[in-house]
Amino acid sequence: xxxxxxxxxxxxxxxxxxxGAARDRRGSWIPTSTMITxxxxxxxxxxxLMAALIVVNIGIPAIFLLVRLIAxxxxxxxxxxxxxxxxxxxxxxxxxxxxxxxxxxxxGCTAGSVDLTDGMFRHLVITGRSRLALYFARIPAGLxxxxxxxxxxxxxxxxxCVFAAPTKLDYQGVPVPSGLSLTGFESWAAQHPKEAIxxxxxxxxxxxPQVGVPCFIKQNGTVVILPGSxxxxxxxxxTEKADAVAIAKQNYLEYSRTFLYPSNSxxxxxxxxxxxxxxIGFIVGLGLASLMGQRTVAVVLMIVLEIVLTPIFSRTAIPxxxxxQRGLVGLATAHLEPGGLPRGIGGGGGGGPPLIPESTxxxxxxxxxxxxxxTALGAWRxxxxxx
Amino acid sequence: xxxxxxDDQSPVNLSDSPWAVxxxxxxxxxxxxxxxxxxxxxxxxxxxxxxxxxxxxxxTTLIRVLLGLTHADAGTxxxxxxxxxxxxDVALARVGAIVDEPRFHGHLTGRQNLEILAxxxxxxxxxxxxxxxxxxxxxxxxDDRVSKYSMGMRQRLGVAACLLGDPQLLIxxxxxxxxxxxxxxxxxxxxxxxxxxxxxxxxSSHLLDEVERTCDAVAIVDNGKVIRQGPISELLAxxxxxxxxxxxxxxxxxxxxxxxxxxxxxxxxTSGLSIHLAAGTGRDAIAEINRLLVEDGIAVYxxxxxxxxxxxxxxxxxxxxxxxx
Numbered sequence: 234x235x236x237x238x239x240x241x242x243x244x245x246x247x248x249x250x251x252x253g254a255a256r257d258r259r260g261s262w263i264p265t266s267t268m269i270t271x272x273x274x275x276x277x278x279x280x281x282l283m284a285a286l287i288v289v290n291i292g293i294p295a296i297f298l299l300v301r302l303i304a305x306x307x308x309x310x311x312x313x314x315x316x317x318x319x320x321x322x323x324x325x326x327x328x329x330x331x332x333x334x335x336x337x338x339x340x341g342c343t344a345g346s347v348d349l350t351d352g353m354f355r356h357l358v359i360t361g362r363s364r365l366a367l368y369f370a371r372i373p374a375g376l377x378x379x380x381x382x383x384x385x386x387x388x389x390x391x392x393x394c395v396f397a398a399p400t401k402l403d404y405q406g407v408p409v410p411s412g413l414s415l416t417g418f419e420s421w422a423a424q425h426p427k428e429a430i431x432x433x434x435x436x437x438x439x440x441x442p443q444v445g446v447p448c449f450i451k452q453n454g455t456v457v458i459l460p461g462s463x464x465x466x467x468x469x470x471x472t473e474k475a476d477a478v479a480i481a482k483q484n485y486l487e488y489s490r491t492f493l494y495p496s497n498s499x500x501x502x503x504x505x506x507x508x509x510x511x512x513i514g515f516i517v518g519l520g521l522a523s524l525m526g527q528r529t530v531a532v533v534l535m536i537v538l539e540i541v542l543t544p545i546f547s548r549t550a551i552p553x554x555x556x557x558q559r560g561l562v563g564l565a566t567a568h569l570e571p572g573g574l575p576r577g578i579g580g581g582g583g584g585g586p587p588l589i590p591e592s593t594x595x596x597x598x599x600x601x602x603x604x605x606x607x608t609a610l611g612a613w614r615x616x617x618x619x620x
Numbered sequence: 621x622x623x624x625x626x627d628d629q630s631p632v633n634l635s636d637s638p639w640a641v642x643x644x645x646x647x648x649x650x651x652x653x654x655x656x657x658x659x660x661x662x663x664x665x666x667x668x669x670x671x672x673x674x675x676x677x678x679x680t681t682l683i684r685v686l687l688g689l690t691h692a693d694a695g696t697x698x699x700x701x702x703x704x705x706x707x708x709d710v711a712l713a714r715v716g717a718i719v720d721e722p723r724f725h726g727h728l729t730g731r732q733n734l735e736i737l738a739x740x741x742x743x744x745x746x747x748x749x750x751x752x753x754x755x756x757x758x759x760x761x762x763d764d765r766v767s768k769y770s771m772g773m774r775q776r777l778g779v780a781a782c783l784l785g786d787p788q789l790l791i792x793x794x795x796x797x798x799x800x801x802x803x804x805x806x807x808x809x810x811x812x813x814x815x816x817x818x819x820x821x822x823x824s825s826h827l828l829d830e831v832e833r834t835c836d837a838v839a840i841v842d843n844g845k846v847i848r849q850g851p852i853s854e855l856l857a858x859x860x861x862x863x864x865x866x867x868x869x870x871x872x873x874x875x876x877x878x879x880x881x882x883x884x885x886x887x888x889x890t891s892g893l894s895i896h897l898a899a900g901t902g903r904d905a906i907a908e909i910n911r912l913l914v915e916d917g918i919a920v921y922x923x924x925x926x927x928x929x930x931x932x933x934x935x936x937x938x939x940x941x942x943x944x945x
Contacts, residue, residue: 259709259710265739267739267746270739271735271736274735275728278727351726353723356724356778359712359716360737360740360785361709361710361712362740367740619690620684
């Protein structure tokens with residue numbers, strides 16, 4: 234320690250306390266941009282945590298898609314294309330939704346507890362800065378990390394699913410052009426009556442197809458007539474076409490929901506949806522960890538909430554607890570799931586009715602309620618806690 | 621906390637207060653245990669002030685209450701003339717403090733830790749990081765991770781953190797902890813240099829010798845209460861005078877002296893007597909002792925007035941003396 238103050242601090246440099254504190258509005262609950270950027274730095278420099286978050290959020294889907302890309306490149310007949318609509322929906326609803334939440338919750342729990350556990354909270358309080366500002370600085374800082382991280386993982390999934398999508402639609406095992414209108418689909422059926430009759434399911438009916446040819450479509454797309462059958466020999470081409478069109482009409486609704494790759498609209502909605510889930514995970518984790526003053530138990534509780542409690546309550550409607558079930562943030566988020574994604578945990582997506590009935594307004598209110606309540610609890614605890 | 625008269629005044633008008641720290645009736649309880657008991661403390665500006673007390677006396681708790689790390693149960697307090705917690709933000713803007721062992725984010729460098737703390741202060745604080753590191757001799761290790769720092773280096777980093785706010789008041793809780801003798805010497809020099817710049821340094825310490833060499837004034841706290849406070853010279857002047865006498869017949873010498881009006885406490889030792897005269901006793905009393913012994917034929921080989929140290933005075937006035945006896 235040098236006592237020479239020549240180049241260091243001297244008392245003459247001091248501003249008056251009143252002017253200094255008034256300028257930086259130290260008592261305000263609003264954090265400064267510098268507080269937020271330094272908080273980002275503090276979180277970003279946690280290499281182990283960042284590596285784990287990147288592996289879970291980006292690495293797992295990236296490696297899964299890479300393996301599929303390689304497998305398809307090596308043996309295209311055995312392994313289908315790496316991307317496509319189905320892969321996209323499975324990855325988004327089944328992997329990124331859950332892992333995104335857990336990753337964000339882990340980061341939130343870390344941000345909410347490390348100042349205490351590392352002993353920095355005391356130093357920060359001594360600066361005279363509002364404790365609420367210290368808390369609120371963590372929210373944009375954490376989101377500035379988790380939102381881009383989720384976005385990167387999601388962008389990789391979107392890119393692979395679009396650019397490595399199948400070139401032909403395989404509907405019910407029948408190679409069909411994608412994106413046809415009802416008329417176009419019927420027109421295709423009229424031009425390929427045998428494929429439509431043998432490959433597409435049909436339910437009969439008064440105006441339904443009359444043909445009853447025992448046949449199927451092989452993997453390479455060729456029509457196979459079962460032995461002992463006379464096949465299409467005694468059926469006129471006009472009947473064939475009429476029946477094929479009728480079958481196509483019956484299948485159009487389901488066909489129209491089958492795509493080569495996800496639409497731009499679906500990708501945008503799905504991206505926003507998993508970002509919402511991640512933001513909820515972060516903010517709730519932050520509040521919970523701040524309330525508890527420690528990370529590990531808070532992370533465990535968040536994981537239990539996401540992968541144990543939410544699925545259980547989504548599948549079992551308990552009459553006396555129906556409002557409690559509706560109050561679960563996981564169910565509320567699932568209700569906002571974009572149509573076109575398979576239902577992950579019982580929400581409203583996937584075209585099916587939700588397991589636990591809940592309006593979109595109620596779902597939004599539940600989400601906002603969770604964010605507000607946990608933020609208030611975390612901020613309150615931080616402002617009252619002994620440092 | 622009770623309503624303070626100071627609370628009704630604006631912070632601007634109060635910044636001229638002569639006291640860097642002022643508490644009245646300050647009390648902090650943990651259940652039935654009263655850690656800070658009706659403390660009346662006045663720390664003058666521009667001096668080094670020692671806050672001394674045995675373990676568990678409530679030193680750190682008082683500092684924590686002053687800094688808003690925990691709330692007080694009763695009483696009023698002000699820092700640099702600003703009542704806290706009402707004007708806590710204004711008061712702490714020019715206060716730097718280390719409480720307990722200084723701990724930081726271990727995965728960050730010393731400089732990065734200071735950047736986080738500077739961000740919570742005014743904008744100018746960021747520009748003081750290099751100066752603070754230089755002042756505590758940490759420039760060469762500023763870009764190493766704190767997890768690799770020794771205890772002494774973290775202590776220095778803690779002082780650097782205090783300096784970020786260009787403080788008028790520094791509150792240092794056991795600042796010598798973890799420092800080697802050279803580090804303690806440097807810390808002492810730094811404290812003195814800070815005081816010479818017009819800042820106030822309030823430090824708590826168990827190292828009474830260091831405090832005596834560093835501080836101008838002290839307060840002694842025991843069982844949560846401030847039992848003495850003031851300039852060291854004045855406090856020691858009020859201590860009892862100890863005189864050691866080497867003589868030929870200690871037992872007889874005690875009998876002779878006990879019969880006089882000196883009012884002394886006399887202990888017989890192997891080679892003589894240890895005489896404790898009442899505070900304020902003049903040097904004539906020492907000459908009188910010598911005269912009485914010589915007149916009764918006792919050979920006096922050595923007669924010495926023992927200089928009262930802060931440590932011996934501290935032991936006299938705190939309950940620790942009673943425990944050791």
